[in-house]
Amino acid sequence: MNFAPQALSTDGLPRWDGEGSSRIPFWAYTDPAVYRRELERMFYGNGHWCYVALEAELPKFGDYKISYVGERQVIVVRERDGSLNVVENRCAHRGVRFCQKPRGNARSFVCPYHQWTYKLNGDLAGLPFRQGVKKDDGEIQGGMPPDFDLKQHGLTKLKVAVYNGLVFATFDHDAPSFEDYIGPDVLPWLNRIFDGRKLTILGTNRQRIPGNWKLMMENIKDPYHPGLLHTWFVTFGLWRADQQSRMVMDEHGRHAVMISQRNAGGEAKAVTEGVTSFKKDMALNDARLLDVVPEYWWKGPTVTMITLFPSVIIQQQVNSLSTRHIVPSGPDSFDFVWTHFGFEEDDEAMTRRRLRQANLFGPAGFVSADDGEVIEFSQDGFRQKGADGATICELDGRGVAPTPHMVTETLIRGMYGYWRKVMEL
Amino acid sequence: MQMRPQALPLSVLEAQYYVDQFNARYGDILDRGDYAAWIELFTEDCLYKVIPRENHDAGLPLATMALESQGMLKDRAYGIVNTLFHAPYYQRHVIGVAQILNDNGSEIRATANYSVFRTKPGSVSEIYNVGRYLDVFLREGAGLKLKERVCVFDSEMILNSMIYPI
Structure with a gap:
């Protein structure tokens, strides 16, 4: 048997020769391109649910903690109604990883760079100078384009499953139910x-x-x-x-x-x-x-x-x-x-x-x-x-x-x- | 800040001296891997813990190592020498001057910052664990014994594993 990755396909990834899964090629553990595909398919897509927290870590309204899905940092936060949200820790404006405290309690999330403010569910609540700045003579300077839609610019929201105290999340909104995922x-x-x-x-x-x-x-x-x-x-x-x-x-x-x-x-x-x-x-x-x-x-x-x-x-x-x-x-x-x-x-x-x-x-x-x-x-x-x-x-x-x-x-x-x-x- | 004009009472200097000497010896014993001597630095009903600062500050009890008697220290030492499979490494402790918090004549409460460097065979030295000791010493005869040593470490990640005590 030969496990060398010479059989490179057009996608540049090595190929696993032979049938079965009893001989695992070393490149499955070392190849950066294989790893990138793993992140996309195993952690971010293809219906996979990832663990992010235990519910008991976030007992009160506004309690949050930073967690991870794959390499992507997410915030797990308790809503007023007791449900849990998971949103990506990345400002929609300039990509800033705005939340830096590993745990805390918040009523909203504000990116420190330009004060874009998000609700706990990730919706963009507002941003400074959206309507521009009015000068004394009435002239309005700047502002976002009139068709800028707050609803289109929230944080990335993950689908959440709370299962008897366990909290799982997925970027894949078409993922099956958590129960079906576990089987x-x-x-x-x-x-x-x-x-x-x-x-x-x-x-x-x-x-x-x-x-x-x-x-x-x-x-x-x-x-x-x-x-x-x-x-x-x-x-x-x-x-x-x-x-x-x-x-x-x-x-x-x-x-x-x-x-x-x-x-x-x-x-x-x-x-x-x-x-x-x-x-x-x-x-x-x-x-x-x-x-x-x-x-x-x-x-x-x-x-x-x-x-x-x-x-x-x-x-x-x-x-x-x-x-x-x-x-x-x-x-x-x-x-x-x-x-x-x-x-x-x-x-x-x-x-x-x-x-x-x-x-x-x-x-x-x-x-x-x-x-x-x-x-x-x-x-x-x-x-x-x-x-x-x-x-x-x-x-x-x-x-x-x-x-x-x-x-x-x-x-x-x-x-x-x-x-x-x-x-x- | 105004310097204290008078000399410190002898007992304060004495406690400072004893604790600093103790800590120097403690670091040396661990760096040499002399676990039998390490165990003898503690009282029989001692408490020895290595705990992430994250847990300590949040009031959570989980420690990375939590030993509640000299017997448990012995069990740990046996594990290090005989049962835990690991890559060997040197430890080097650098322990700062202690701060004496309280001394009632029989018991001294003190704290000291520490850093521990790790050097694996054939490799460079790394900062392995950084934190502070929260200590309760008992005066025993001419020397001190640790009734309690809680190592609260800042390091948010342990570099793979922690085999030897800190």
């Missing part, structure tokens, strides 16, 4: 966590990972690595191949859920022998770091890792819950924004427990810190080899199907099958 296979797993209960925000962690954004999606569609890379998972039985688990995906293969149930951990020949990350005698000095208390809504699984293509990962790993927002920045870097949350119904002990278990996750996490590191090393390897290399994703075959175990790379193949279709590569 009936994945939606129940979202409902399990987000059933309409009020959320509480515990805080944010931000990391800049020098790798292609898809590597993070892959990482959470890859049930193969956690019991190998992550000592805590294999040693304490939080994620390993002898657990009861299953891999769910939507009909397109783009969204997925990795579901599993914790076991007692410890030694088990089939999954720990020869695994260097397994630490037989490891015990915590302070057991509160992993003081797991089952919750009524788990109904079995102790971990569900949900990837909602292309922009967010939703994590439940025992008592720790977070959304992880992917904000791409060129083909070889993305920002990864973690928002940890709990529920209003949590007592103080549960909140403290969620915060303690947060030590496993985020940029310093006992398990998650390694993920950012290996993603960086992957990107380094792709760059080093150049265009004619490919990754191998053939654990459990070359096909794509929901799978009742975790010894598989099917979810990654599913995502790239979809990616090839949408990218037409």
Whole structure:
């Protein structure tokens, strides 16, 4: 097989030779033109919804926060009637990214450059000297042309979906409903966590990972690595191949859920022998770091890792819950924004427990810190080899199907099958 | 501004001296990666946190690292040495002169600015993490121990991962 991008078409993009999606060419992670098409098709168009916020971050009328859809900065803001707007942070006049405070409360948005003023829904409310300036002798100087229509010059408005506390947006006003976008296979797993209960925000962690954004999606569609890379998972039985688990995906293969149930951990020949990350005698000095208390809504699984293509990962790993927002920045870097949350119904002990278990996750996490590191090393390897290399994703075959175990790379193949279709590569 | 005419009381100078010396030692221990010594700088029921300023200022509790006892510090140290897979890097702490906020004879509250540089093998040095320590020291015998160190960092992005303590 040959993965070299010599088969350049008229659009200047490389072509993926051969069928299937089990060998992913390195150029899919490194090529700037491929990345630009990804932004257009995966983040801005083709009916894709992107995560922008949790509703609980914006409790009051006028509360806003800056967020991202792909590389485009947007403002998520609470309306008087309680609904949420998402508008692009770019003045219609001269393109200024006018909102600079990451969070705040506003009744309107005013661009500082020429004071163009927008309503919270993005409508242009007015602008200085629109009718010109009247001199003492009655002469009127300047002003906008008489046919200048305020209605035509608002901020770019995004279509918004608020789903049980999650806020998604899309530039594509023809996008299907959010529920249809997620699909009936994945939606129940979202409902399990987000059933309409009020959320509480515990805080944010931000990391800049020098790798292609898809590597993070892959990482959470890859049930193969956690019991190998992550000592805590294999040693304490939080994620390993002898657990009861299953891999769910939507009909397109783009969204997925990795579901599993914790076991007692410890030694088990089939999954720990020869695994260097397994630490037989490891015990915590302070057991509160992993003081797991089952919750009524788990109904079995102790971990569900949900990837909602292309922009967010939703994590439940025992008592720790977070959304992880992917904000791409060129083909070889993305920002990864973690928002940890709990529920209003949590007592103080549960909140403290969620915060303690947060030590496993985020940029310093006992398990998650390694993920950012290996993603960086992957990107380094792709760059080093150049265009004619490919990754191998053939654990459990070359096909794509929901799978009742975790010894598989099917979810990654599913995502790239979809990616090839949408990218037409 | 008018300079204070009299000499400072000896106890104030003493607290300043002890805290600055402590911080110098603290930075040195971390820069050498001597985690056993790092753990010994804290009391048994200590609190050690590294928290984004964004959360701290908003009153949100989530930290990047949140350890609530010497035992948890040990667990972190074990993770650094034995379980966390990462590219190695040097740390270099530059800790500013402490500001003593309060000293009641047994407990000193102080704060100090810090910057931590990161140098990966074969690469240039980068500004890795910038912030301030919010500290509570206990006087123990001739020395001090940290009952609480909260590292509030300005840096809005962590450069990939944070493995070593700050």
